[in-house]
Amino acid sequence: MFIYTFLVHNLPGAAIPALKFSRADSTSFKTMVRRAARADAGSILELVSQYAAQGLMLPRTLEQIASRIENYVVVADAGGRVIACAALEEYSPSLAEVSSVAVAPSHHGQGLGSQVVLGVERLARARDIEELFALSLTDHFFLSLSYKPTPIARYPEKLARYDTLSKSGVEIVPKRCFQKTLGKAWSAPRLVEQVVTPSRRKRRVG
Numbered sequence: 365m366f367i368y369t370f371l372v373h374n375l376p377g378a379a380i381p382a383l384k385f386s387r388a389d390s391t392s393f394k395t396m397v398r399r400a401a402r403a404d405a406g407s408i409l410e411l412v413s414q415y416a417a418q419g420l421m422l423p424r425t426l427e428q429i430a431s432r433i434e435n436y437v438v439v440a441d442a443g444g445r446v447i448a449c450a451a452l453e454e455y456s457p458s459l460a461e462v463s464s465v466a467v468a469p470s471h472h473g474q475g476l477g478s479q480v481v482l483g484v485e486r487l488a489r490a491r492d493i494e495e496l497f498a499l500s501l502t503d504h505f506f507l508s509l510s511y512k513p514t515p516i517a518r519y520p521e522k523l524a525r526y527d528t529l530s531k532s533g534v535e536i537v538p539k540r541c542f543q544k545t546l547g548k549a550w551s552a553p554r555l556v557e558q559v560v561t562p563s564r565r566k567r568r569v570g
Contacts, residue, residue: 400436407446437483450480499539511542
């Protein structure tokens with residue numbers, strides 16, 4: 365079970381978000397999908413570094429993550445510990461990459477990777493981004509989320525970034541490329557402040 369809580373259509377650093385929404389399916393939740401906070405930067409680094417050390421993901425520094433923390437979506441467990449993450453890497457007003465998808469090894473197989481990717485998609489829609497792409501070593505994950513295979517040559521911006529990293533000594537592992545068009549039409553989740561019982565819910569709009 366998941367609880368969603370996002371701030372959408374709000375600029376980084378804005379004092380009052382335009383829309384806050386949550387979705388809850390039970391009175392006692394196990395995990396929460398939410399926008400990352402600055403305090404999460406260290407936990408995100410720990411997650412990403414596990415896979416970067418294996419050559420499965422590009423390395424990130426704490427400074428890089430902290431400076432772009434508004435682009436991250438995380439899953440936190442009941443104790444507040446970050447156990448999954450993903451990021452939105454913007455290339456233009458209409459194009460972005462789903463990157464840094466990482467799940468703690470102890471929580472594999474629970475659908476957390478899908479949840480953070482869906483969270484990044486919500487964030488992209490809130491920013492009016494129309495097209496997403498992602499790179500993966502396997503086909504199943506992004507295909508299951510309605511992404512379609514596409515040549516990486518379609519994204520010269522990504523190739524240029526790879527070239528820069530390669531020249532700096534970072535080893536680039538070839539990955540398959542997937543694309544998804546978000547479009548303009550979407551419905552925001554039902555606004556929920558708190559779940560009291562399965563049949564009684566307090567709602568707040570604003």
